[in-house]
Amino acid sequence: MRIAMIGQKRTGSREGGVEVVVTELATRMVALGHEVTCYDRSGTDVNGEQTPSEPYMLDGVRIVPVRTIEAKGLSALSSAYFATCAAIGDRPDVIHYHAEGPCNALPMASKAGIRTVATIHGLDWQRAKWGGIASRVIKRGEKAAADRADGIIVLSEPVRSYFREEYGRDAEFIPNGVSLVKPACADEIHRRWGLEKGSYLLYLGRIVPEKRPELLLEAFKGLDTDKRLVIAGGASDSSGYLSEIKALAARDPRVIMVGFVEGVVLEELYSNAYLYVLPSDVEGMPMSLLEAMAHGRCCVTSDISECADVLAQAGKTFHKGDAAALRSVLSALLSDPLSAHRLGEAAIKRVEVEFDWGVAVKRTLDLYLGARS
Secondary structure, eight states, X not given: OEEEEESOSOTTOOSSHHHHHHHHHHHHHHHTTOEEEEEEEOSBOTTSOBOOOSOEEETTEEEEEEOOOOSTTTHHHHHHHHHHHHHHHHOOSEEEEESTGGGGGHHHHHHTTOEEEEEEOSOGGGOTTSXXXXXXXXXXXXXXXXXHOSEEEESSHHHHHHHHHHHSOOOEEOOOOOOOOOOOOSSHHHHXXXXXXXXXXXXXXXXXXXXXXXXXXXXXXXXXXXXXXEEEOOOSSOHHHHHHHHHHHTTOTTEEEEESOOHHHHHHHHHHOSEEEEOOSSOSSOHHHXXXXXXXXXXXXXXXXXXXXXXXXXXXXXXXXXXXXHHHHHHHHHTOHHHHHHHHHHHHHHXXXXXXXXXXXXXXXXXXXXXXX
């Protein structure tokens, strides 16, 4: 089968959960004998570095950078439009759109007679970083997927119910997968920041308003602990908010902001954290949460269903938006290392059983071939 992927920033990067998902799907589908082309954004990455402008191969996946207007609210829309034009010219068997904004271009592929599938990585129009006009445009992409896509994939049961109630449209609930890993020693993170195993709490994700890192900072400042708080991640159409978070973090000497991380540093941060915290108001199915669980970390999240359903009984939740409740949960776990350790062990067992990439790939390929969902 010839498959096109549209909506990701850059395949092979860790600029967001969408990029991790697309990379896993694409490389695993290639390994099964399919031809996959990912139409990526051109321009600069999260570190401000220039990315390739010509097609190239990555682990058997064909990468085609497309024209991108690099401005807030326009990057996803413009790249999806130019990607769809390029994909229509290549005539794949299916085009798989990722996220709601890029789905604004989906009707073009549908009109061209190409089968389309859309993965809704969350109700993106709800995200706090978008203003009214951007939210309406993203919502229009959601409606385009509901009206025109041959198949829709959602990452949580509440979003599946939402599509049924809002649009009378069925969707396939296909959870993301995650791979179990061997723990890494705290070598590089000790050299850079003096971190040791169990000496810090970890937030790892994009620095955007809906993920609420400022709530975590508020909760942490009231904790009587000598552990550090590591905040790892870069901005995503949110540079002003990132500056605010840096200013708040600077008030507490226990807080370390390490920026966007990947590779060895990423693995070491996951492997050696005392616990992982995700205080989001809005999520799809957070890959960073699955990865923290796969590393055996005790995880604390807000009680939104997109996080709580992933954790089940293998972690702790607090009431969304409540800094005092978050502080209480963190305080209890800091004073009870045995409970934190047991929750970390339970997390590994849960992801091993429930979140398998092989299953996700098979079900996605079945949807490519099957009837309208």
